[in-house]
């Protein structure tokens with residue numbers, strides 16, 4: 520199967536579509552590749568990835584398991600180093616962006632400290648940073664409010680549902696009010712009803728805060744519902760095989776999933792995933 524890119528992966532969104540002018544470039548990756556040297560040989564995780572993410576976009580990475588979605592997110596976050604190509608985050612190298620706390624990162628599992636209550640978990644990065652107590656409480660309360668966890672400050676992680684724990688993780692990732700939020704399949708372990716609810720809340724948070732979000736998911740409906748742009752990746756080594764603009768109305772609710780427009784975008788994502796798949800296994 521020909522796995523060449525279906526579309527220019529660097530497309531700027533709104534302007535080409537006749538919408539609002541595209542924002543400033545926040546992530547700029549060129550010919551990015553990454554190989555891991557393992558005991559079993561070299562693993563090619565990413566190959567020739569070109570990606571532009573602009574301010575205010577909600578960009579999802581979707582692709583089969585093991586295709587390099589998390590690796591790409593980790594390169595952006597300076598948790599992995601690319602072995603080829605170049606990347607900037609807000610105009611600087613990922614290491615610099617990390618030092619400047621330009622992004623917040625939400626992991627697949629909530630990773631809250633069990634001996635600290637919700638408030639103490641959310642204030643932890645600010646405490647390590649050395650912020651005074653009054654300011655860090657103010658920041659944490661505002662962020663807990665944003666994820667609808669006001670009133671749960673004194674609860675411990677084990678007293679919360681999985682969805683609430685992940686919301687607390689999001690509040691913690693917002694500690695330094697970063698412009699960029701990197702989310703690695705944050706709702707993957709949750710049941711569908713909870714995931715739906717959190718998707719609606721995340722969309723609201725995105726609209727209220729105007730963050731740029733990069734989001735990893737396996738779910739086509741989740742990607743279409745949340746995103747302004749969907750990046751479809753091939754099986755390993757992860758390459759970008761399609762970039763799809765989603766111009767669903769900003770004030771959408773879950774009912775939009777029944778509309779022809781939504782289904783047409785979901786169809787194109789599915790086609791992209793099929794085109795990139797070798798069907799060898």
Ligand SMILES: Nc1ncnc2c1ncn2[C@@H]1O[C@H](COP(=O)(O)OP(=O)(O)OP(=O)(O)O)[C@@H](O)[C@H]1O
Pocket residue numbers: 555556557562563564582583584585586587588589590591737755
């Ligand atoms: N530190 C590492 N050392 C060696 N191989 C690695 C390492 N991290 C990831 N890989 C390999 O790189 C490939 C891409 O992994 P990655 O976790 O980025 O995929 P993914 O698309 O996020 O998968 P999933 O959807 O299952 O989470 C996989 O084959 C994985 O086994």
